Amino acid sequence: MPRCAHDIVETLTTSPDPGTWDVLQCGRWLHMWRTTEPARRTPRHAYPQEFRLTPADIDYAPEVPAIPSLETR
Numbered sequence: 001m002p003r004c005a006h007d008i009v010e011t012l013t014t015s016p017d018p019g020t021w022d023v024l025q026c027g028r029w030l031h032m033w034r035t036t037e038p039a040r041r042t043p044r045h046a047y048p049q050e051f052r053l054t055p056a057d058i059d060y061a062p063e064v065p066a067i068p069s070l071e072t073r
Contacts, residue, residue, distance in 0.1 A: 004028055004053040005044055029058050 008027030015021045021036045039046045 004031075004055070004058060028055075029053075 006026050006028035010025050012023045012025050021034050025032045
């Protein structure tokens with residue numbers, strides 16, 4: 001996994017045209033990406049250092065804000 005280097009990566013779906021693309025997901029923090037994305041977004045060694053995450057970054061990340069309820073008009 002490029003961002004967090006987690007060992008568990010699952011294939012969620014594949015293209016209807018076999019071998020064209022797969023959608024992968026990190027087992028630690030659920031980030032998803034396509035195998036057709038450029039190298040700077042997929043292999044760890046090519047991922048920009050400033051965007052790589054450590055387990056501590058993930059464990060101590062602030063909470064994601066709740067989605068507000070929809071307004072009705």
